[in-house]
Amino acid sequence: MQTKQANTQRILIAGFGGQGILFFGKWIAHAGALLGKQITWLPSYGPEMRGGTANCSVILSDDAIGSPIVHEPDVLIAMNLPSFLAYQPSVCAGGEILYDASLIQDTPAREDVCYRAIAATRIASDAGLDGFANMILLGAFLEDCLPLTQAQRAQVLSQVVPVHKKHLIEANMRALSLGREYAARSESKAEKTRLHPRKAG
Template identity: 45%
Template sequence: MQNETLIAGFGGQGVLFTGKIMAHAAMAENLQVTWFPSYGPEMRGGTANCTVVISDEEIGSPQVRQPHAVIAMNLPSLDKYENQVAPGGYLVINTSMVNRKAKRSDIHVLEVPGTELAEELGDKRLANSILLGALLAEAKFLKVGSVEKALEESLHGNKKTMVEINKKAMQKGADYIKGK
């Protein structure tokens, strides 16, 4: 089993954090993992993406040409990565930030108003966790418990208060997809 996920958006959307959470969850499940970030020089607002490769065997390369899943947090990310999703793979679109539908019919498209749902929880920065929750509810390549444990281990100090709200955000994303 090998799963490749690409998460893309702009700086400040939690793209790299989401990838790190996935990587830590995979390690908790005793899987092999690579986390490969890429970002512009800007602190916020620049481009950001990362790939996470999860496997039960040794991973040959952290670079991915056709990921099994793409989380597109904004329109430029959808435009750039939609065609790269492997046939039969998953494309999660943050419809709060994207004004078009997916063009492909050979993939599973999950349309989630991530930013709007995050605002319902009181913080639009939770959109990344909502989109991750939606993906995991459908793709099931990581256990939710492992992701929650990774959140607990990754959020330290004054950010520790964000653990529970991120868990709620993931559940909100999963519930949204299940309700469709």
């Protein structure tokens, strides 16, 4: 079961509580549903959520999904060093690790996965978007793994942003666009490894 299944995308998002890890996952789940895929979204919960590490398993598939727990992700999104170190070995061969390079200054250890380093926290801060590093990374993820149209992105945002935070939709959109631009631009740079990023099934 180590091998990738063409029609299934297993995603693990991990970081500190408060970085928007679960929201990141929720976003992908709604995007998957919009594309007509079966989805599961499973948060870590309990003491982990209360100030420590947080992680979130998301599966998108064209078929019925068995276990919702992601043990061997096709894509790992790491937003802190402990998560990067903990989950790097579990990513399946040919998968992708997308990480916040402003918080993680570690050398990639795997030869058989694609690394995508985005200095999301710094990019967000420079753009006056403090707190939107998760959306910068999400933009990069969408560019690599889950192509959506502008209208689809807007539709998902309207579904996942709660009513009392509607005023943040515009900032979310800007952060997403920034992330996508950085991902597209780094295509030829050393920030991305020689392997091609995975596209969602």
